[in-house]
Amino acid sequence: MKKYKIVVLVVAGLGMAGAATLAETKKPNILFIFADDMSYETIGAHGLLDIDTPHLDTLVEGGASFTHAYNMGAWGGAVCVASRKMLNTGLFVWRSQNADLGQCVGDGGMWSQRMGKAGYRTYMSGKWHVPTSAPKIFDVAKNVRPGMPNQVPSGYNRPKDEADYEQGWKPWDTTHNGYWKGGKHWSEVLADDSVEFLEQAAKDDQPFFMYLAFNAPHDPRQAPKEYIDRYPLDRIKVPENMLPEYPYAEEACGKGLRDEKLAPYPRTEYAVKVNRQEYFALITHMDDQIGKILEALEKTGQAENTYIFFSADHGLAVGHHGFIGKQNMYEHSMRPPFLMVGPGVKAGSRIDAPIYLQDVMPTALDLADAGTEGIDFQSLLPLVKGKTSKHYDAIYGAYMGNQRMVIKEGWKLIAYPNIGIKRLYHLDKDPQEMNDLAASPEYATKLKQLSIELEKEMDAQDDPMSSIAAADFPKAPKKKK
Numbered sequence: 001m002k003k004y005k006i007v008v009l010v011v012a013g014l015g016m017a018g019a020a021t022l023a024e025t026k027k028p029n030i031l032f033i034f035a036d037d038m039s040y041e042t043i044g045a046h047g048l049l050d051i052d053t054p055h056l057d058t059l060v061e062g063g064a065s066f067t068h069a070y071n072m073g074a075w076g077g078a079v080c081v082a083s084r085k086m087l088n089t090g091l092f093v094w095r096s097q098n099a100d101l102g103q104c105v106g107d108g109g110m111w112s113q114r115m116g117k118a119g120y121r122t123y124m125s126g127k128w129h130v131p132t133s134a135p136k137i138f139d140v141a142k143n144v145r146p147g148m149p150n151q152v153p154s155g156y157n158r159p160k161d162e163a164d165y166e167q168g169w170k171p172w173d174t175t176h177n178g179y180w181k182g183g184k185h186w187s188e189v190l191a192d193d194s195v196e197f198l199e200q201a202a203k204d205d206q207p208f209f210m211y212l213a214f215n216a217p218h219d220p221r222q223a224p225k226e227y228i229d230r231y232p233l234d235r236i237k238v239p240e241n242m243l244p245e246y247p248y249a250e251e252a253c254g255k256g257l258r259d260e261k262l263a264p265y266p267r268t269e270y271a272v273k274v275n276r277q278e279y280f281a282l283i284t285h286m287d288d289q290i291g292k293i294l295e296a297l298e299k300t301g302q303a304e305n306t307y308i309f310f311s312a313d314h315g316l317a318v319g320h321h322g323f324i325g326k327q328n329m330y331e332h333s334m335r336p337p338f339l340m341v342g343p344g345v346k347a348g349s350r351i352d353a354p355i356y357l358q359d360v361m362p363t364a365l366d367l368a369d370a371g372t373e374g375i376d377f378q379s380l381l382p383l384v385k386g387k388t389s390k391h392y393d394a395i396y397g398a399y400m401g402n403q404r405m406v407i408k409e410g411w412k413l414i415a416y417p418n419i420g421i422k423r424l425y426h427l428d429k430d431p432q433e434m435n436d437l438a439a440s441p442e443y444a445t446k447l448k449q450l451s452i453e454l455e456k457e458m459d460a461q462d463d464p465m466s467s468i469a470a471a472d473f474p475k476a477p478k479k480k481k
Helices: 005-013 016-025 054-062 079-089 093-098 101-106 111-117 162-167 186-201 225-229 269-299 357-367 441-460
Strands: 029-035 064-066 121-127 140-145 208-213 306-312 338-341 349-351 395-399 403-408 411-416 421-426
Touching (some): 054 306, 079 111, 079 357, 111 121, 140 186, 269 306, 306 357, 338 357
Antiparallel strands (some): 064 338, 306 338, 395 403
16 A cells, blocks of 8 residues: 555644644645545445544544544535535634535635635645635636536346346446546546646645545446446445335435435345445546545655645435435434544544534634634634544535434434424434334433434524424524524
């Protein structure tokens, strides 16, 4: 496996005193690498799945893994939009939904603009999916991509069986365009842009902020055939919590939701294995592109003064609990990976405190001495420096008016307000969320406690639903405190 100086030699040997010395000479560079639809479990070094991610594994070895990073949810089916708007404004989900991006841009309040005002040269390539112009708020922007590569009808409801697979859509078929549109796989284009940016930045006296956003591994999950071949179906295990159909699938997000139509109902072991095969292959292909970026960072001599962050906009089910998409409140879909590497970050460390992935924004601003006024999310530096072991009192999640979630002290409550259903899980003992305790008299007190906590979080988050019992999203104004 390739060993990068940035994570193995520099980061492992550089303490906070060394970080301070670097900061005195030049502000640290910020390299943010962002995936799309990538669950926390899909990095090989974490030991949860049989998947090849040697370059991300190197980041795990060289820095800190935040094991419980969450997306806060979404106000619509395109969870990516909500996640990325939160990320770039720094605002919690409902305040982000209501934020006037024209005003945010005009005030210079977007992440890249704040970095620019702090003296950074800002670069962007890849998926944007925020309803404002990336070229207007980054100094350099190339190959700005839409929410997803184009899908085709034959990419849905597949595969029904082996014969259907043989005759149907293939991930390496370039005639469907998708990631191949333009002649070169979009992940490879992003790697090329990133290398070019790093070479430019090496000639500049300004520190850099790079926002490098893969569309991968979002569907259509297309990768070169040699990557598919690395994952024969007998290597793929179906999730332990796989279901043919989630009992509240229609009420949670709708069986007709685009993401859920990628595989046929009822879910079968064969269909889930094929979808996971293509998912893993696209991740491994992306990982190789990340390797090119890390190598360029080292070659251009900028590694020692660079913080690298890797995460994704949310997770993805791909068979867990009978879901294929991310429009649910389960861990596989709410939690992306989150890695931080850089001066003073302890190599090979784990931080288990629950965070939000969007905490990367104020963390980068903290490192840049850029100020975090008006930001809802919290810097991770107190956790990284060992000054605290707790970050948020509770973790909140929401999906439109259909679902709400709260996590506190190892317990999770999921609520479906429209049908009056609640599900209770003890995550510390049941990480796969297979044992719903909501109907058990033994846990009635815990259910009540978390129900109160959820209402408290809904108030704190300016949730447009007045209460779970009212299920009035978005018909009634928010109740006043």
